[in-house]
Structure formats: C-alpha cells, structure tokens
Amino acid sequence: MEVLLFAVSAALSLAGGVGVVAARQPVHSALSLLLVLGSLAVLYLTLAAEFLAVLQVIVYAGAIVVLFLFVIMLLHARPPESRPSPVGGQWGLAVPLGAALWAGLSYAVLRLPAGGRELPPEFGTTEAVGRELFSRFLLPFEVASLLLLVGIVAAVVLGSSPAPPSVPPRSASGREEA
Amino acid sequence: MTTVVVEALVKSAVLLAVLLTATAYEVLLERKLLGRFQVRYGPNRVGPWGLLQPLADGIKLLTKEDFAPAGADRVVYVAAPVLLMTTALFVYAVIPFGPEVELFGRRVTLYLADINTALLLVLGASSIGVYGLILGGWSSNSKFSLLGGLRSSAQVISYELSLALAVLAVVLEAGSLSLVRIVQAQESGWFVVRQPVAFLVFFLSALAETNRAPFDLPEAEQELVAGYQTEYGGFKFVMFYIAEYVAMITQGALAATLFLGGWHGPVLPPVVWFGLKVLAFVVVLIWIRATVPRVRYDQLMSLGWKVLIPVALGNLLVSAVLLL
Structure with missing residues (x-):
C-alpha cells in the first residue's frame, strides 16, 4: 500500500x-x-x-x-506562440548541477541505516511539531519571521507610489496608522 | 479491515446522497424565500409547492449540449468545475455530524475521520477550491470570465486570512485542531458566547468566501454577465453551481461546529440539532442576499484588509493573553 x-x-x-x-x-x-x-x-x-x-x-x-x-x-x-525558449541557454549548467544534486542525495540516502527507526506515536502531529518549533528551533523560527517581515515592508515600500506634492495634509501612510 | 472500509464506503455514499439532495433543495429554498421577500410566489408549478422543481432543473441541465467556447483551453476548461466540486465535497470527510451512536448492533461514529489536523484540512481544501474559480475564468477565453476569475481569487484569498484568524481563536479555546474535540469542548457552553468577535469576523468572511451577496462581486451580473462561469453550460455549469451551494452548507456546518456547539442541544437527537443549525445559517445567508445591496470592490478589499484582519488579530491576542 x-x-x-x-x-x-x-x-x-x-x-x-x-x-x-x-x-x-x-x-x-x-x-x-x-x-x-x-x-x-x-x-x-x-x-x-x-x-x-x-x-x-x-x-x-x-x-x-x-x-x-x-x-x-x-x-x-495569451503569450505569442513563437517565442525563443526561456530555458535555452541554461541547459549547459542545468545538466551538471542536476547530476551533482542527484549524486549528493543518493549518497545521503545510501548512508542511512537500513530498516530505519521506530517513531514515537505522536510524531508529525500538530502538538509535536509546534513544541519542537517553539523550543528547539525557536531561533531559526524567529529569524524566518523577521525575514518575512522585511519582505512585507519592502513590498509596501515598492507598492506605495510617492505622494504628489500638491496634497500635503492627507498622506496615505498617516491615514492607515490612525 | 474490510468492515472498516465497507463502513467508510457506506457512510460516504449516504453523506453524498444527503448532501446533493440538500443542495438541490437549498436552491429551491432560496428561490422560494427570495420570491417571498420580493412579494411573489417563487417556483410553484412543478409538483406540490414546486417540490419537484430541482429535479426538473437537473434533467433540463443534464440534457443540454456539452460545448466549449472557441479558443478555450479545453483541458483546463473541463478540469476547473471538477476541481471546484471535488474540493467542495471533500471537506465533509472531517466534519462531525454527531457523536458515536449504536446502529445495527455496532458502534458507529457519525463522521468519516477524526484527524488532528481536521480544521487545517478544511481551510486547505477551500484554498484549493480557488483554482476552480480562477481556471474557469481564465480558460473560457472571455473577458467577463477572466475579470470574474481575478476578482474571486483576490476576494477569496483576502478573506481566507480573516477566516483563518477568527477560527484560530476557537482553536485556542478548545486546545485542538480536531473538529470532534472542538465540538466536545463546547458541551458546557457554545464558543459564540466566549468568542463573539471571532464569530462576527467568521460570519462576514464566510459571506465573502462563498461569494454571496453583499460580496457577490465575482458574478456581479450587471457588470460581468455571470463572472467566471459566463461561458459554462450544461453539466459543467451544474458542477459550478453545486460547488457554490455546497460551500454555503459547508460554511453553515463550520459555523455550527466551531461556534454553535455542533451536535449539542436538548431533547432532539444530535444529528437533528446539527441539521437545524446549518439550516438556520443558510436561511440567514439567503435573507442577507435579499436585503443588502452589493458593496463596491474597493470597499470589499478595505473591509477585509483594514478592518477584519486587524480586528481578528486583536481578538486573537486578547484571547491568548486571557487564556494563558
């Protein structure tokens, strides 16, 4: 099965x-x-x-x-039908890099002990993942959330067009904070 | 093993039959109620009180020609309604209708599966359902469909966030993502009493998630003909419609499970209580459609992002502080 x-x-x-x-x-x-x-x-x-x-x-x-x-x-x-293939120039690099990745993964899999280990019954449940995430992996978790926050701030900065100079009293950012 | 499989198969078959019949009569209920709200009769020609109307509609739609518009992306055009209907029905694998009961001398649970990520599964299925709307709109090769598809994806994605945030407050109260455990936690008191703000946010988001008035912009007929399903007909159109009406029942079932105590209630059997709660929710949805005019697109977006999400986040924060 x-x-x-x-x-x-x-x-x-x-x-x-x-x-x-x-x-x-x-x-x-x-x-x-x-x-x-x-x-x-x-x-x-x-x-x-x-x-x-x-x-x-x-x-x-x-x-x-x-x-x-x-x-x-x-x-x-609807894209135009006849368009140069976007991956055309990348074949030369893609093949050796893909082969290297495959070799590395195969090496890692072959090194694993045969048969594997017995899992605890709560493995993979929400509680178990949550406990691990907020204790052992707290630092990476917080770093990742900081990274996402930076991404959001950057998107807001890029997305908000600069306010035209003629309307000073109601700036867009000031209204949203209120 | 075999008996477990047979039991699951029988339960699924019964569930599907009940659900599809309920959907057919939900359409009739909506037409009847809308008729009454607008001081007219509604369907009353086919059978007594129009009771055979859904059957007649079904036969009419099934015998229509199976077509695709010129320039349509055939595979995607057919796959979109199938995807939407499948995900809409899939949710019922984890929704509990009642506790364990004694049937034919054996203990039977009135739900298909009790898994510890049930609530996430429901949210995940509805987020996959969005593909049906977008792809249906895109593959039809029509500007009305495309605009409808874009609107629905933006709307459904936005309101999914506030819906999930509102539901998280319930998860905090119950301490589990399993829907069965959430219902069991409400034996002493419904969560709508403890979490009124979350219920309000959930209700508004559910209205938007089901593309119902006043948030029915994806199929605003005055602007978009019929939105993402403009170019659909016959059986594929039926699948879109079944998915829409099943989604209404799903939101009713979720509201009943998460906030209104699920199958708990006095005197009547648990399944009847569950059905009554879902029916009440659906009737309120229909009532709102007959009462409230459609909002503008920018109003819809600012309500979702600037009101519902901050309110839901604040509610979650306060609940977390109070519970810890």
Whole structure:
C-alpha cells in the first residue's frame, strides 16, 4: 500500500516537474507546479508527517501558486506562440548541477541505516511539531519571521507610489496608522 | 479491515446522497424565500409547492449540449468545475455530524475521520477550491470570465486570512485542531458566547468566501454577465453551481461546529440539532442576499484588509493573553 502510494505520487511529481519546464503556456507550467506540490504533500503523508502535509497544501498549493496564476493572468493572458525558449541557454549548467544534486542525495540516502527507526506515536502531529518549533528551533523560527517581515515592508515600500506634492495634509501612510 | 472500509464506503455514499439532495433543495429554498421577500410566489408549478422543481432543473441541465467556447483551453476548461466540486465535497470527510451512536448492533461514529489536523484540512481544501474559480475564468477565453476569475481569487484569498484568524481563536479555546474535540469542548457552553468577535469576523468572511451577496462581486451580473462561469453550460455549469451551494452548507456546518456547539442541544437527537443549525445559517445567508445591496470592490478589499484582519488579530491576542 505504502509502496504503491509512493510510486504513484513520485511518478506524478516527476511528471509535474517535467511539465513545469516543458509547458508552452505559463498557466500550464503553474498547474504542473501545483501537481508537484500536491504529490509532495502525499509523500509527506506516507512519512507520517500529516501536519507538514496539510501545511504544504495550504501554504504552497493554496496560496503561493494561486498568486503565481494571478500574476500570470494579469501580465499576459495569451503569450505569442513563437517565442525563443526561456530555458535555452541554461541547459549547459542545468545538466551538471542536476547530476551533482542527484549524486549528493543518493549518497545521503545510501548512508542511512537500513530498516530505519521506530517513531514515537505522536510524531508529525500538530502538538509535536509546534513544541519542537517553539523550543528547539525557536531561533531559526524567529529569524524566518523577521525575514518575512522585511519582505512585507519592502513590498509596501515598492507598492506605495510617492505622494504628489500638491496634497500635503492627507498622506496615505498617516491615514492607515490612525 | 474490510468492515472498516465497507463502513467508510457506506457512510460516504449516504453523506453524498444527503448532501446533493440538500443542495438541490437549498436552491429551491432560496428561490422560494427570495420570491417571498420580493412579494411573489417563487417556483410553484412543478409538483406540490414546486417540490419537484430541482429535479426538473437537473434533467433540463443534464440534457443540454456539452460545448466549449472557441479558443478555450479545453483541458483546463473541463478540469476547473471538477476541481471546484471535488474540493467542495471533500471537506465533509472531517466534519462531525454527531457523536458515536449504536446502529445495527455496532458502534458507529457519525463522521468519516477524526484527524488532528481536521480544521487545517478544511481551510486547505477551500484554498484549493480557488483554482476552480480562477481556471474557469481564465480558460473560457472571455473577458467577463477572466475579470470574474481575478476578482474571486483576490476576494477569496483576502478573506481566507480573516477566516483563518477568527477560527484560530476557537482553536485556542478548545486546545485542538480536531473538529470532534472542538465540538466536545463546547458541551458546557457554545464558543459564540466566549468568542463573539471571532464569530462576527467568521460570519462576514464566510459571506465573502462563498461569494454571496453583499460580496457577490465575482458574478456581479450587471457588470460581468455571470463572472467566471459566463461561458459554462450544461453539466459543467451544474458542477459550478453545486460547488457554490455546497460551500454555503459547508460554511453553515463550520459555523455550527466551531461556534454553535455542533451536535449539542436538548431533547432532539444530535444529528437533528446539527441539521437545524446549518439550516438556520443558510436561511440567514439567503435573507442577507435579499436585503443588502452589493458593496463596491474597493470597499470589499478595505473591509477585509483594514478592518477584519486587524480586528481578528486583536481578538486573537486578547484571547491568548486571557487564556494563558
């Protein structure tokens, strides 16, 4: 059962990965990415990490790819048919880098002891992940939240156009703070 | 093992039948009530009190031609309504309708699954459902559909945040993400009493999430013909509509589960209490549609981002401080 689930979702995620780079329509690429993320969530489930699986669906599939699609649709609804392939010049670098990544991952997997370890029953539940996150991994957690805050501030700065000089009494930022 | 599978299959089949029938009659209820609110009769020709109207509508729509507009992206055009309807129905895997009961000599739970991330699963399924709206709007190759799709994605994504923040206050009270545990925690008192602000934010967000009036901008018929589903007809149109009306029932079920005590109530059996609470919520949604005019798009966005999210965050902070 588990092997079957793994085989199906691994095959789907590989197919999705190929689709991301091979699709002609940007929307189809985004949908292939969605397929990759969805099958990854199933893989997390087979690893007993259910909280992570649901978060994967909510954050990546439910929010990030939706925003990708949103932007793609806003920017160019229909791209011209004959366009130079955007990945054309990258083949030379992509092949050796991909091979290196594959070799590194295979090395890591082969070094693992066979059979694996017995998991505690609460492994992967919301409580267990939360406890680890707010005790052992508190510092990385806070650093990540700071990073996200910087991103939000930068987006606000980039998105707010400078106020025209002729209307000084009601600045946009002053109203939002009130 | 086999009995567990058979039990789950039977439960799913019953659930689907009840849900789809309820959806059909929800449409009739809405048309009847809207008729009454507008001082007319509503459907009353097919069967007694128009009771066979949903059946007639269904047959009419199923026998229509299956078409796709010129220039449509065929695969995505077909996949969008399927995706939306599947995610809308998927949520019911974790919604509890009642406690354990004795049926045919064995203990049966009146829910399909009690998992410790149930609430997140519900939120995740609704965020996947957004794809149905966007892709349906995009693949139709029509400007009205595209505008409707863009509007719905912006709206649903914005209000998902305030919905989740409001629901988190309930999670704080119950100390669990499992919907069964949340209902059990309300045995002594409903969370709507302890969390009135969260309920208000949840209610407004639910209205926007279901694209209902006064937040029905994705299908504002005076501006966009019918929004993202303009170019759909026949069975694919039915799937969009089932998804929309199931979403109303889903928000009612969530409101009942999270704030109104779930299956708890005196005298009547638990399942009946749950059904009554959902029905009350749906009737209020219909009533609001007949009463309140549509808001403008910028009003919708500023309500979501500048009012509901700060209020929900503040409520969450106060609840956390009080509970700790």
